Amino acid sequence: MRNGTGEILTRLRDGGPLSRAELARQTGISSAGVTKITAQLHGEGLVIEREGQGRPVGRPPVALSLAAGSRQVLAIHLGAGRAQVALSDLALGMGPVRALDFDLEDPVDEIIAATSSLAADVLADADPARGRVLGVGLGVPGSVDATGRVNTHSILAGWRNVAFADAFEAALGLPTVLEHNATAIAMAEARYGAGRDAASILHLFLGKGVGAGFAQTGPEERCAPVEIGHVVVRPGGPVCRCGGQGCLERYFSEDALRTITGAADGPGADLIGAAMHSPAWPEIYELFLQAVSTAVALLGPERVVLGGHLGSAPAAFLAELRRDLPPRVMPQQRERLAIELPSLPEPVGVNGAACIALERFFYTAGPVSAPLSMRRTVGA
Template sequence: MNTTRAGSKGLIRDLNRSLVLNIIATHGPISRVEVARRGGLTAATITNIVNDFIAAGLVFEAASEESSGGRPPILLRINPTAGYVIGVKLREYKVIMVLCDLACNVIYCDEEELPNPVQPYQAVETIATAFEKCLRETHINQQDVLGMGVGVSGLVDAGQGILRYSNFFDWSNVELGPALEFKTRVPVIIENDVNMLALAESHYGAGRSSHICLLITIGHGVGMGLVINGELFRGVYGSAAEFGHITMDEAPDAPPCTCGKHGCLEAIISDYAIAHAALNVELGYADEPMMQQLVERARRGEEEIAAIFQHAGTTLGIALANLINLFDPAQILITGEGLRAGDLLLGPAQATIPHHLFGKPRPEVSLVTISSSNESWARGAASVFLREVFRPPIYETGKTLAIDTLLQRARGRAVKK
């Protein structure tokens, strides 16, 4: 765990710069006076920091279109092209890569196939090759890429960049981060893919208005990401929020899960769980045509198939009620391929939730469904690294601050011009 930095002039300088950058990024376009008000800093401090940002090309000045009759106020905004971040979603059979600017706008997207089954070294080579292709096709210099975020299903030690376990790939203790840093020569953060998507929604999407962003994914597996006050909740060992593997059925004939246990939530409500219950297909297997057919059969009134979706939805509702009792969120975001079932799944879930909540009356918690394309997953990975740019520098990490890297690179480009 990183230790807190000792108080010093350097710490105060770094905190002030980070504060100003965050205010401009979050609330821009914004005036210097408003930055000072929000940050509680003196006008002189704001002037010095902002002038440094402008000289480096990190911040733009722009005249406001509104004026009370005098000179229009000059507003500040982040230059989104002052730096870039790479986001990677590592799926079972492909790599999805995006290049994002400092506003987390996707400006490039690519997909590359992986062998099946895939070994770790093959995934690393594919990602490195896709990175080189990205630089060629966007004409962006490698030194302008601040880093790469990689999202992968499983238990991740984000501090060490190690994928501890992934049942999708059958990988254990893979040093994915160090290997990618060696191949790409950029800093790399490895994180659970659902955590990354939750962070993106918390800062740039449907979860921006809430202090608690709780996101559930349903589809090939079942996952959960939890962001509290802008920070991912990882737990002590990085394996927090494994929502899909909470036990929901202890019966002797409880359905099997790909993790090796029986009765997990994922073993009841995931695509493969529904396909296994309906068609007795291989554990862990389900494809889109198969699932679409099962949804259509349930909608046509086939009672046996409809009952499987009903049971899955009821089980999901109980699990969601438990989350509401634990975290008291204003809303829960739900995404993933499993939403193809619509009310077959969410109808029973919503009907079940009130019966398992503590305390009455209680404000209703909204279930908000959001789309989740491959691009959005990869953008979530990019957002994790992007947060390092705007993170307050209060910890000793032994690494150069992202804001210093931004300023140095921006100054270098200004000199060349």
């Protein structure tokens, strides 16, 4: 999926400034090939040359680094009742975030219209000096088809088979790619945030529901949505929004936790902290722990990252989890398992969407519009 150009761009992103010789060694591409590819990248202004410091002997290398400000992508996060839009540079440096609120009950067409109108405004205000906008990344609250064009199902919003990519491409005139928002955030943390030096992470996100995403970086990359909110922790328990019974989300989510704290007011600043004082907490925490430890056992991430309300919980919660989770996974996993807070800046949703767009429209093959012939449309 990733060609020589993409390979080199990715290494420059992850490995700081690198000489051509070093790139050739790391990627296995011939030095001649690296010269050719970097010449093109330099010509397009994507790469900056600086004086590099080499070994004691031999010709000193020229250090290449990514010109992060030379291209942009548009990031759109569709969360529970709120859309956020921002431009990002090539290193996930985000511009100002503009947001709008909507009602999840509204027809999805209206939500699309309002969001794409806001997105068009952001595009219109884009600084041309920061480079061409390569495409749009869209995080949606639900599962996405294999091609990243259709939101197949959203439990939260009740949508089915919404062709977001078509709609946004028509409205904005830019290629668009979709991803499950929780998965996108996991990918962003894995590549640019708390998972930078880990091979794989499980990102847990407590918001309106409990979402999770698994992301693996390195030679074999992949990401997958993890429907941890709909793991059945109490068979035959209360009916969930998803139609199942006894899902974790019925016990561990914004609404559920707010119920046990008794505080029915707005988005409590410290949801977990308040819940921890409730007499119901130990039981609820046990259910959460059970679901998370199973997810860790099955997926085997090197790191667990706590997002949303979990990340803003009091230190006591993190300590508790660091104490209770490791004994519940296999020793060989336990050895390397780290439980961390996210390191990307809020709002994290647009970071996820930007990460997906960058991956698709930049780091796989470079910004060169691929010859049509190369875009195989795999038929039935």
